[in-house]
Structure formats: C-alpha cells, structure tokens
Amino acid sequence: MMRKKRCLGLMNMLIAVFLVLLFSVPVFAENDTLLILDDASVLSEEEYAELYLHAYDITEKYECAVHIVTIDDPDLDMNSIQQFSESLYLSSDQFGYGPSKDGFMLVVNVSERCYWLLAYGDFGNMALTDYGKEIMSEEFLDDFSFDDWPRGFQDYLNFSEQVLEMAVDGAPLDKAEQPASPLTSYGIGAFFALIVSFITCESFKGKMQTAVKSSYAHHYIDMLNTNIEFRNDRFAYRTTTRSKIQSSKSKEGGTTVNKKGFSGKGGKF
Amino acid sequence: MTGQIVNYQCPACTGPLHFNGSSGMLECDYCFSKFTVEEIAKHYESQNTKAAEAFSEQKETDWDLSELSSQWENADQMKAYICPSCSAELICDEHTAATKCPYCGNPTVVPGQFKDSLKPDYILPFKYSQDDAIEALKKYYRGKKFLPKEFSEQNHIEEIQGVYVPFWMFDGKVHANITFDATKSHSLKQGQFLITNTDHFDVHRVGTVSFEKIPVDCSKRMPDGHMDAIEPFDYSMLKEFSTAYLPGYLAERSSLSVKECVDRADARVQNSTVQIIKEDVIGYESITEKQRNLQIERGKIHYALLPVYLLATKYQNQDYLFAMNGQTGKLIGNLPVDKTKYWTTFLSIFVGVTLAAGTLLWLML
Incomplete structure (x- = not known):
C-alpha cells in the first residue's frame, strides 16, 4: 500500500515538472538557458524583465547560471520540495551553464510558503558554500515574509553576484573566512580561566584543611573473609537515540554535496 | 585519695x-x-x-559538693x-x-x-618523640601557598602533648544485596545520522565484606575529624595493655560508650561495602545504584589506647590544633588561610590563563 502511494507521489511530481515546463513562458538566454520560471505569476512584466537582465548578466559574467523558479502548488511541501527542485534542475539542459551545468536555483512555493536553494556543479558548489547559503537565505527570507517577491529575488541575485565574485577571486565566502572576534576569544578564555583559577586555589586550600572526618573504612577490610557470593547481569531493555552528524566539514566550512551532486538548503518563511 | x-x-x-x-x-x-x-x-x-x-x-x-557555688557545677x-x-x-x-x-x-x-x-585490650606504643612532632609540624607548613607569613614565622607551639587516646575498635561483617542499572552503548552511522543503541542491564550482586578493628575514638575531648584523619595505624605493632607504657605521656579512659560511637563505625562500613560491591561491576559505561539492602553483623569490640601527639597554637586569638599519629608520624590539621594571598593567586592565574587562552583561541579561529 505504502509502495503504491510512493509511486503515485513520484508520478505526480514528474507530471508537475512536465506541466511547469509545458505551460510556462520560458525566457531563453542566448545560450538557451532558462533563467526565470515564474509559474506562480508573482512578478509583473517589468519586474520580470529587470530580474532576467540581472540574472543573465551574472550568468554570462561568471559562467554559472542563476535561476529563479516560482510555483503555486499546495501538494509540494517541505518534504518534497528538495526532490522536486533537483528533478527539475536535471530534467532539462536549460538549467545550469555549460556541460558541467554549474548553477544556483532558488525554488519558491508561494502556496506552502517554503523554498529550496540549491547549487550544482563543481564551480557552483564551490562558490555557494553551506555558510553562504545560510547568509543568502537570511537576505531574501525577510522580504518573502512580507510577500515582497521582486526585492527578495533581487537580494538573491545580488548575493549570488557577490559569492561568485569571491569564488572567482579564489576565496569563496565560508565560515573559516569569518575571523572570530577578539571579544569572543577572550570571553571563552576568561570562562576557562575562571574554572582553572578556582580549581587550583581550592586545591591549594584543600591541602591546608586536612582534619576531615573519614567516610570509609577501606583500611580495615579483611580481604580473606570478603567475597561476592552471587553475580547476575541480566539484559533489561534497549534505548535508541538518533542524532544528525555534524560533519567536520560543516564545522570547518565548505559545502556538503549529496550523491546527485547537489548542495542545498531550504525552509519555511 | x-x-x-x-x-x-x-x-x-x-x-x-x-x-x-x-x-x-x-x-x-x-x-x-x-x-x-x-x-x-x-x-x-x-x-x-x-x-x-x-x-x-x-x-x-x-567530693562533697553541697556547699559549693553553682559555678563549680x-x-x-x-x-x-x-x-x-x-x-x-x-x-x-x-x-x-x-x-x-x-x-x-x-x-x-x-x-x-x-x-x-x-x-584496655591493647596499647600501641609511641614510636615518635615530641621533637619529631615539632619537626613534622614545621614540615607541614612548607609549600602551603596561602599560609600567613606571620603564622609560619612565629611558629610558637603553645602546647604539645603525647596522649594515649582511647578507641573502641569494631569487628563486623556487612551482608550486602545491591542492584544496579548498568549501561553499555554502541553507535553506528546511518547516512547523515548517528544511531546510538544503549543496552540497559539489571546487575545484581550479593556479597559479604568483613571488617577488623575499625577505630572510633571514645574521648569527648578529641575532635573526630582529627582522630579520623591521622589513620591508619599499623595494628601489627599492637601490644597487650600495660600501664608501664604510660609514663611520660598523658592518657585517659573512654568517656563515650560503645553505643555512642557505633554509628560512626556503621556509616563507614556501609559506605565501604557499597564501594567494594560497585567495584565488582565491571565492563559497563555507567552504573547507577537502584536498590540496596545492607545488614550489619556485629562482631567483637576491642578497647585500645592509640598514640597521638596533639600540638596546639594560637593565631589572631584563634586556636589551631594539629594531631600527629604517634606511630606513623602522619600529621594533620587545619591551617589559617591568608585571604589576600588567596585572591592574589586567584587573580594572577585568572589574568594569565585568560590572556594565554584568549590569544591562542583568537589565533586558531
């Protein structure tokens, strides 16, 4: 029963992808790249044109396609938007730049108020790190919260331009690039020092206060007449906990890429 | 008379x-x-x-006390x-x-x-002299960072006494029946998740721990903390009691009954028994005691005089008492703490470690 339901879900998704491609009014760049797909019709013609030109400039300058997709589908929620976005990106040669299909794509479902931001290709993934996605999301999410779609997309394009410029310079925006403030470093140092000082001084003080009552009588145990007569270790029950692995890469920075070659981040707004 | x-x-x-x-x-x-x-x-x-x-x-x-004032009660x-x-x-x-x-x-x-x-059944003769006790006290002052300078410099001992302190010595067994909740866990990676399985075990131990001659001082005048802290004594040197060992020292007979002292011995044997049983539970990552049943089987009681040097000194109108085990030479006591020295050391360490750790973190991050 579950298997049948899953098959139907996948079919629906592929049909959705097909319909999106069929009924949208695609804008083709000179290299036949589909940059903006406004299926939810949230952009006016002027807004659309302005965003398209900006996306086109970025794509051509950095050889990394920057896509915007809007949809209005109540069946597409947070659980399925990632799969939908990745399927859409791989479904056509019109997504991504060149043979390596380098690119970013921001998919926004206006009815479920959720989004997925992905990067693809070696250069795309290198330019838009996990940390970069976090910062970029903060840039556009406040606009989306007020349904200010054009400004949100403009922020997305501006930030994409910034991270691509940094990547071309050989220093993509990443966690490691953000130096810790001296205040934080010395704050942590002070906390550590407080513990060390307390332990050291109390240890010195403890050596001066040696007249203490004894709680044990270990010195007087007669080992010859001491024995454990019964031992029983019985398995009772098992508990299982599941925690997400905080990869060292994400702690240090970099980009987490899945088996399909995508990196991504999503959420609600 | x-x-x-x-x-x-x-x-x-x-x-x-x-x-x-x-x-x-x-x-x-x-x-x-x-x-x-x-x-x-x-x-x-x-x-x-x-x-x-x-x-x-x-x-x-x-004494006929009928005509004395109440101050002489x-x-x-x-x-x-x-x-x-x-x-x-x-x-x-x-x-x-x-x-x-x-x-x-x-x-x-x-x-x-x-x-x-x-x-008394036994007496443990003194092995160390008064001079040894004074030397041990001087040694005890050494390396104490917070000891007021005047205290160690003056170093005048008001009084030093070699005392045979009366002790009850308790023999006995503790029958223990204890259950623990013990855990072992192992983790495995599944995709992006770490799955940790924790196995809980009901661990049951039944055992008997025997004790011999747990000393509890039965003198009202002697502080319990001091008498406990100078332990242990080497019982292999115990002698049959004779008053001939007493000349040159002070001695007193018991001023606390067995009943008044037995609780201190009971508490110590119970704590030690639980620890011994717990040490038998091995191979687990955590052990939590769930239930315990301890039954004390009381054995013989011995009465002994054990050798203790008491050294008293005064500092800023406060009495400080030190005790030395007259057989092993172990000296204990509470020393005054110079608050200025304490806080100066605290601040020095605090500032030093803050600068070192803060700079290191800043460079690393």
Whole structure:
C-alpha cells in the first residue's frame, strides 16, 4: 500500500515538472538557458524583465547560471520540495551553464510558503558554500515574509553576484573566512580561566584543611573473609537515540554535496 | 585519695621513668638505666593493685559538693589525687589515667582507671618523640601557598602533648544485596545520522565484606575529624595493655560508650561495602545504584589506647590544633588561610590563563 502511494507521489511530481515546463513562458538566454520560471505569476512584466537582465548578466559574467523558479502548488511541501527542485534542475539542459551545468536555483512555493536553494556543479558548489547559503537565505527570507517577491529575488541575485565574485577571486565566502572576534576569544578564555583559577586555589586550600572526618573504612577490610557470593547481569531493555552528524566539514566550512551532486538548503518563511 | 596513683620510678635511683618510643623501653632521666616494659610491670604489679583498690574505695567518699557555688557545677567531673613523690594534690579530669605532677614533674599513672572491665585490650606504643612532632609540624607548613607569613614565622607551639587516646575498635561483617542499572552503548552511522543503541542491564550482586578493628575514638575531648584523619595505624605493632607504657605521656579512659560511637563505625562500613560491591561491576559505561539492602553483623569490640601527639597554637586569638599519629608520624590539621594571598593567586592565574587562552583561541579561529 505504502509502495503504491510512493509511486503515485513520484508520478505526480514528474507530471508537475512536465506541466511547469509545458505551460510556462520560458525566457531563453542566448545560450538557451532558462533563467526565470515564474509559474506562480508573482512578478509583473517589468519586474520580470529587470530580474532576467540581472540574472543573465551574472550568468554570462561568471559562467554559472542563476535561476529563479516560482510555483503555486499546495501538494509540494517541505518534504518534497528538495526532490522536486533537483528533478527539475536535471530534467532539462536549460538549467545550469555549460556541460558541467554549474548553477544556483532558488525554488519558491508561494502556496506552502517554503523554498529550496540549491547549487550544482563543481564551480557552483564551490562558490555557494553551506555558510553562504545560510547568509543568502537570511537576505531574501525577510522580504518573502512580507510577500515582497521582486526585492527578495533581487537580494538573491545580488548575493549570488557577490559569492561568485569571491569564488572567482579564489576565496569563496565560508565560515573559516569569518575571523572570530577578539571579544569572543577572550570571553571563552576568561570562562576557562575562571574554572582553572578556582580549581587550583581550592586545591591549594584543600591541602591546608586536612582534619576531615573519614567516610570509609577501606583500611580495615579483611580481604580473606570478603567475597561476592552471587553475580547476575541480566539484559533489561534497549534505548535508541538518533542524532544528525555534524560533519567536520560543516564545522570547518565548505559545502556538503549529496550523491546527485547537489548542495542545498531550504525552509519555511 | 591517698595511694590511688603510682609514680613509675627507677628501681636503681628512684628517678622518674618515661617510655621511650624509639627504644621501646622505659628509661631513667637521671641514671639513664633502661628497663623493659615487662620488668617494670612486674616491679610495680603489687603497687598498681593497691592503687586500683584505693581508687575503687575512693568512689564512695568522693567530693562533697553541697556547699559549693553553682559555678563549680562541673566539679563532680574532677578527681583529686596525692602525688606519691612530693605529696602535692593533683586535680584531674575524671577520665585522666596518666599525667604529670605539675609540682615535681614526675610522670604519674592512675591504675584504677583501667581496672577490670575498663582495662584496655591493647596499647600501641609511641614510636615518635615530641621533637619529631615539632619537626613534622614545621614540615607541614612548607609549600602551603596561602599560609600567613606571620603564622609560619612565629611558629610558637603553645602546647604539645603525647596522649594515649582511647578507641573502641569494631569487628563486623556487612551482608550486602545491591542492584544496579548498568549501561553499555554502541553507535553506528546511518547516512547523515548517528544511531546510538544503549543496552540497559539489571546487575545484581550479593556479597559479604568483613571488617577488623575499625577505630572510633571514645574521648569527648578529641575532635573526630582529627582522630579520623591521622589513620591508619599499623595494628601489627599492637601490644597487650600495660600501664608501664604510660609514663611520660598523658592518657585517659573512654568517656563515650560503645553505643555512642557505633554509628560512626556503621556509616563507614556501609559506605565501604557499597564501594567494594560497585567495584565488582565491571565492563559497563555507567552504573547507577537502584536498590540496596545492607545488614550489619556485629562482631567483637576491642578497647585500645592509640598514640597521638596533639600540638596546639594560637593565631589572631584563634586556636589551631594539629594531631600527629604517634606511630606513623602522619600529621594533620587545619591551617589559617591568608585571604589576600588567596585572591592574589586567584587573580594572577585568572589574568594569565585568560590572556594565554584568549590569544591562542583568537589565533586558531
């Protein structure tokens, strides 16, 4: 029963992808790249044109396609938007730049108020790190919260331009690039020092206060007449906990890429 | 009042005798003759018996307190004896068993304090001298960072006494039946998740832990913390009690009954038993006690006098008492803490570590 339901879900998704491609009014760049797909019709013609030109400039300058997709589908929620976005990106040669299909794509479902931001290709993934996605999301999410779609997309394009410029310079925006403030470093140092000082001084003080009552009588145990007569270790029950692995890469920075070659981040707004 | 106490005098010259811990013999301060404990005990056997009998008779005609003022309400806890050497009257605590005449300086023993059921089973002779105790105290001051300078510089000991402290020694067994919740866990990676399986076990142990001669001091005057902290004593050197070991030291008989002391021994054996049983539960990552049933099987009780040096000093109108194990030389006591030194050290460490750790973190991050 579950298997049948899953098959139907996948079919629906592929049909959705097909319909999106069929009924949208695609804008083709000179290299036949589909940059903006406004299926939810949230952009006016002027807004659309302005965003398209900006996306086109970025794509051509950095050889990394920057896509915007809007949809209005109540069946597409947070659980399925990632799969939908990745399927859409791989479904056509019109997504991504060149043979390596380098690119970013921001998919926004206006009815479920959720989004997925992905990067693809070696250069795309290198330019838009996990940390970069976090910062970029903060840039556009406040606009989306007020349904200010054009400004949100403009922020997305501006930030994409910034991270691509940094990547071309050989220093993509990443966690490691953000130096810790001296205040934080010395704050942590002070906390550590407080513990060390307390332990050291109390240890010195403890050596001066040696007249203490004894709680044990270990010195007087007669080992010859001491024995454990019964031992029983019985398995009772098992508990299982599941925690997400905080990869060292994400702690240090970099980009987490899945088996399909995508990196991504999503959420609600 | 007459003839209740005995002065242990040299059979050769009648000079005062004292027990020397390092030689294990009684020595004369004047002619330097040396006698074994057995020789002196035999020599004074009849005198001790007479003194003990006189002590028993005296009980009926002790102090008449009817005309004393209320300020003397503790007078019934005092006893008066006549020094056989100089005939001076000695006023002592009712538990005093050995002391020194303040007039002629002769060591005196009250054998009646240890008569019949009050006679200790054992005595552990002193091994260290008073000079050793003073040296040990000086050594104890060394390396104490927060000790006020004036305290160590003045270093005047108000009083030093070698005391045979009375102890009850408890034998017994503890039958323990304890259950624990113990855990073992193992983790495995599944995709982006870490799955941790924790296996819980009901661990059951039943055992018996035997104890021998747990010492609990039965003197009201001795602080419990000090008496516990100077442990352990080496019981292989325990001797059968004889008053011949007492000359030169103070001694007192028990002022607390077995009932009053048994709780301290019980608490210690219970804690140790639980720990011994817990140490048997191995191979787990965590052990939490769930249920315990401890039954104490009480055994013999021994009565012994153990050697302790008490060193008293004063600093800023406060008394400081140190105790040294007269057999092992272990010295303990609470020293005054110089608050200025404490906070100066605290701040120095704090600033130093903050700068070092902060700079290191800043460079690393």
